[in-house]
Amino acid sequence: MSDVLSLSAEPRSNHGKGPARALRRAGKVPAIIYGPGGEPEMCALVFNELRKVAGRRSFFNQIVSLDFGDGRKVRVLPREAQYHPVTSDPLHVDFYRASADATVVVEVPVVFLNEANSPGLKVGGTLNIVRRAIEVHAPADAIPDHIEVDLTGREIGDTVHISEVTLPQGVKPTITDRDFTVCSIVPPTVAPEA
Template sequence: MATVFSAERREKSGKGPARALRREGKIPAIVYGGRSEPVPLAVPFKDIKRELGTNPRFFSTVFELDFGGERLKVLPREVQLHPVSDDPLHVDFLRAETGATITVEVPVRFVHEDQSPGMKRGGVLNIVRRTLELVCPADGIPGEIVIDLAGREIGDSVHISQVTLPAGVRPTITDRDFTICSIVPPTVATETKAATGEAGPAS
């Protein structure tokens, strides 16, 4: 079930009205996209602050805005933050209308490292992409893409063509079979870390 934010339409724009909204515990926002005109609105500061701080998938999560009983599904696209406090100052939402498709960054999660023969023999997981840019149905955005490392040997790579994506979901990159991760020998990982000055596995 989608998280619901209360919302109200705002008639005035500019720095003065925005400051007045913030004094009331709200922040200015806008909804755009789809077949309708952009809608300026105000949403509760505390709700946006909470979601930004606790939801790592904030920008790939569909929320609902409640305009006095009328609800609209939206996807956060951009949040303007205060340069010192990191408090949200303004939010851009994209309409997530049924039947529409949306391009989003979806996190990748790697599982069953303990079932990888290559990693048991000292191989190192080299993560090339921690997120995937995907075109998804507005009502079918995956929370994450899981990569199973069971059975992977040193020298194995996982390419996008080997990943089963949910129905209706496709990568934005279609002209090459790009790599998501590989299992490299420990000597390669060490050389890469020395060359880049990184403390963790090469990425």
């Protein structure tokens, strides 16, 4: 489970291109908070704090505590961000309110373990990754960092379905109508000799 990340925030009242550009010149990034528990709320984040974390792969499946400095803290989940096309600096972030008992939908990256213990990979098979991330329903306080798929004993032709993957407690895939494939081990492709 990811730790709660803390970012400094301040309320803002002006919206539109002009005020957003003025905020960016002042070293801030415009953001909005929406979701259950209140009306949409505009705020501004400190650019340097946000830039350090917004590029991480785990940023969008981690609870963030926005500290408004007056004792008020809002628990949110990053949902979308806009980045500068050249510098990749964050330009705007959308946050979704996430109370401690809420269930959220997030994409969790898949990590493949024990490739050296797979007989199929040892003899030249190739790991065919079908899903690098799996969308799941997870408790807001227990979002997993990653989902592990163990390849121990897997032979060429073996397929790993979601039903064979051990998910953390309280975590369920959003796709429930089929037993979808996460990865498979396929035979090596060899070009015919001339």
